[in-house]
Amino acid sequence: MGALATSRDAPATGRAAAAGGFVAGMRQSLFVAAKDLRAEIRTKEAINASLAFAVVILLLFSFAFDPSEDQLRVLSGGLLWIVFAFAGTLVLNRSFARELPNDCLDALVAAPVPCSALFLGKALANFVLVLAVELVSLLVFGIFYNVRWYLQFWPLLLVLVLGTWGLTVIGTIFSALTVNIRLRELMLPLLVYPMLIPALMAAMQLSTQLVNGQPLSADVAVWLKMLVGFDVIYTALSLVLVDTVLVG
Amino acid sequence: MTAVAAEGVWKFYGDFPALRDIVLETEAGSCLALIGRNGAGKTTLLRILAGFNRPGRGRVSIFGKEPRDTATRARIGFIGHGISVYDELSAFENLCLFGRLYNLADPAKAALEWLARTGLERVKDGLVREFSRGMRQRLAVARAFLHGPSVLLLDEPFTALDDRAIAMLQTLLRDALATGCTIVMSTHQLREALELATHVALLNRGRVVFHGERTAEMAADPGYVYARYGEG
Numbered sequence: 298m299g300a301l302a303t304s305r306d307a308p309a310t311g312r313a314a315a316a317g318g319f320v321a322g323m324r325q326s327l328f329v330a331a332k333d334l335r336a337e338i339r340t341k342e343a344i345n346a347s348l349a350f351a352v353v354i355l356l357l358f359s360f361a362f363d364p365s366e367d368q369l370r371v372l373s374g375g376l377l378w379i380v381f382a383f384a385g386t387l388v389l390n391r392s393f394a395r396e397l398p399n400d401c402l403d404a405l406v407a408a409p410v411p412c413s414a415l416f417l418g419k420a421l422a423n424f425v426l427v428l429a430v431e432l433v434s435l436l437v438f439g440i441f442y443n444v445r446w447y448l449q450f451w452p453l454l455l456v457l458v459l460g461t462w463g464l465t466v467i468g469t470i471f472s473a474l475t476v477n478i479r480l481r482e483l484m485l486p487l488l489v490y491p492m493l494i495p496a497l498m499a500a501m502q503l504s505t506q507l508v509n510g511q512p513l514s515a516d517v518a519v520w521l522k523m524l525v526g527f528d529v530i531y532t533a534l535s536l537v538l539v540d541t542v543l544v545g
Numbered sequence: 546m547t548a549v550a551a552e553g554v555w556k557f558y559g560d561f562p563a564l565r566d567i568v569l570e571t572e573a574g575s576c577l578a579l580i581g582r583n584g585a586g587k588t589t590l591l592r593i594l595a596g597f598n599r600p601g602r603g604r605v606s607i608f609g610k611e612p613r614d615t616a617t618r619a620r621i622g623f624i625g626h627g628i629s630v631y632d633e634l635s636a637f638e639n640l641c642l643f644g645r646l647y648n649l650a651d652p653a654k655a656a657l658e659w660l661a662r663t664g665l666e667r668v669k670d671g672l673v674r675e676f677s678r679g680m681r682q683r684l685a686v687a688r689a690f691l692h693g694p695s696v697l698l699l700d701e702p703f704t705a706l707d708d709r710a711i712a713m714l715q716t717l718l719r720d721a722l723a724t725g726c727t728i729v730m731s732t733h734q735l736r737e738a739l740e741l742a743t744h745v746a747l748l749n750r751g752r753v754v755f756h757g758e759r760t761a762e763m764a765a766d767p768g769y770v771y772a773r774y775g776e777g
Contacts, residue, residue: 321648328645336633339672399681400627403597404688407629408646409619544613545599 322414329405329418334425336395343391344426351384351434359441369442374505378497380434382464385427386486389468392419393476402476402543412540416469420535423465431457448510456507459524460500463531467492470535473542492531499524546608548573548696548727549594553603556589556751563589565751567603571729571744573695576722578738578759579731580770581748587731588626588700590748594729595623595698607696619647622694624702628685632674636665636684639673640691647692659687664713678705686714690721697721699730703737711737735767747774 337344355376364372396402405415439446446453471488475481499520506517513521549571556564564586571577579587592598594605596612610617623629630639637656644652660666663683673681682705689697697718703711718728718741732738739745739759747755747770755774762769 325646328642332631332634332642335638336631339633398627398632400625400629401631403595403623403625403627404629404643405646406597407595407618407621407623408643409615409648410646411615540613544597 322411323417325410325414326418326421329410329415330421330425333392333395333419333422337391337422337426343388344430347384347387347426347430348433350387351380351430352437354380354383355434355437355441364442369444370509371505373438373442373444373446373508374501374503377434377438377504377508378460378501381427381431381461382490382493382497383486384430384434385461385464385468386489388426388430389423389465389472389489390482390485392423392469392472394472394481397476406543412543413536415543416473416535416539419472420462420465420469423469424461427465428457428461431461444508445510446508449507449512452513453504453507456500456503456521456524459521459528460496460504463496463500463524463528464493466528466531466535467496470531470539470542473539496524496527499527546573547571547606548575549577549605549607549729550609551590551594551603551605554590554593554600554605555602556586556593556598557601563751564593564600567751567753569746569753569756571727573608573727574722574725575743576718576728576730576741577744577746578735578742579729579746579748580733580735580738581731584750585748586751587748591623591698591700591729591731592625595621595625619692620695622689622692622697624685624689624697624699626700628673628681628688630673630681630684630688633672635670635672636660636676636687637669639684640687643688643691649692655691659691662690662717663687664710679707679710682706683710683713686717690717695726697726697728697730699728699732701732701734702730703732703734715741735770739764739767745770747771 358376393402396405435446438444468489471485475484475488478484502517502520503513506513547570551567551569554564554567555562567590579590581587593600594612596618605612607617607621612618612621634642637660640656640659641652644655649655657666660669663686665680665683665687668680673684676684686702702714706714715737722728730738742759745755745757745759745763746753755770
């Protein structure tokens with residue numbers, strides 16, 4: 298009887314341990330994310346460069362092409378996501394490079410924290426920073442292009458969140474991969490942009506419709522599914538591979 | 546009980562073997578001084594023992610387990626060439642961060658205790674980027690000791706420390722040894738290291754050419770190991 302009870306309890310104990318491990322891992326991810334955000338708020342290295350880049354590109358495009366309302370209806374999603382992708386890379390480049398001075402990456406890898414939790418913490422911090430740059434860029438975009446993008450605010454926010462998560466997951470894992478390469482500022486975009494093509498295509502299609510004030514229709518729902526699928530697949534892959542990337 | 550073990554460890558950088566068939570065992574509670582000239586493979590071996598790199602061949606273990614095992618990592622304290630603390634954070638914030646990552650019950654209390662023990666309590670809120678090199682090294686020591694590790698892997702721990710800080714670190718290491726902690730340290734400062742060491746391993750071009758107990762001759766003349774066992 299006792300043995301039976303023990304064998305029944307074992308899976309429950311295993312599940313409880315797994316749940317405890319998951320919660321502990323998430324807490325550690327939040328500590329890493331908070332550390333990265335605090336460091337970035339103090340130095341403003343990445344956010345200033347990224348924000349300045351995004352705003353300058355939006356302004357230059359506006360002055361150089363002065364797009365009409367019809368042209369903008371077609372271009373808006375593409376323009377926004379090209380700006381987000383390029384500006385985002387400036388944030389992502391700093392993600393693991395921030396650990397290089399003083400060999401801080403050693404201390405993180407030495408801590409009893411799963412590499413997946415480290416990765417998730419880094420990705421969360423990058424996500425917050427890139428999303429902040431995107432929201433400011435949207436304000437600038439609305440003012441200079443006279444676009445009322447906020448008419449479909451919540452669906453647009455959903456697309457921004459999904460697209461940005463895809464961008465930060467890919468960017469963070471490749472930031473880890475290229476951290477010890479001398480030309481990492483060059484290598485990261487070369488590796489990241491081709492991988493991002495499906496997510497960028499989906500985000501552009503969805504954003505074009507939403508920025509022009511149209512609700513999401515059934516014919517673009519497939520792009521939304523594709524964006525969700527992209528995020529799920531690449532998040533899972535990154536969580537599995539990050540230990541090999543960081544430790545070899 | 547064997548605390549730290551390396552069994553037939555090889556490490557290649559390209560075709561170059563940085564470590565060649567390293568076999569080492571360190572008993573719990575002992576202190577191994579890893580000595581050798583520049584490029585002998587000390588840092589590579591310590592990084593493999595700490596789980597930062599995997600060996601090309603062979604295996605290493607800490608208390609019989611893989612160094613990358615999460616529970617094993619909680620038992621290791623490491624000081625490397627870099628101080629491994631963040632310039633943009635204060636000394637207190639740095640130690641609190643690592644206290645949280647090591648799941649300490651009260652990270653703030655542990656941080657304050659180790660800031661006091663390393664003589665940094667007055668500058669606890671100062672950003673690390675404003676610290677002198679010696680202060681940064683003391684903070685690295687505090688970080689390594691913070692979680693009460695049972696194995697300390699130290700790569701040149703006396704670097705950049707003045708005589709008072711060296712004495713402080715030696716006291717901390719003696720206290721750690723007295724509580725059963727195992728220490729493996731690489732150093733070029735033989736006198737300081739051999740005062741503490743119970744065992745000595747001499748590395749030359751990636752091979753262990755001597756491994757044994759530290760003798761009275763070694764303590765009296767730090768150059769003895771090089772002179773006696775040479776570099777072949």
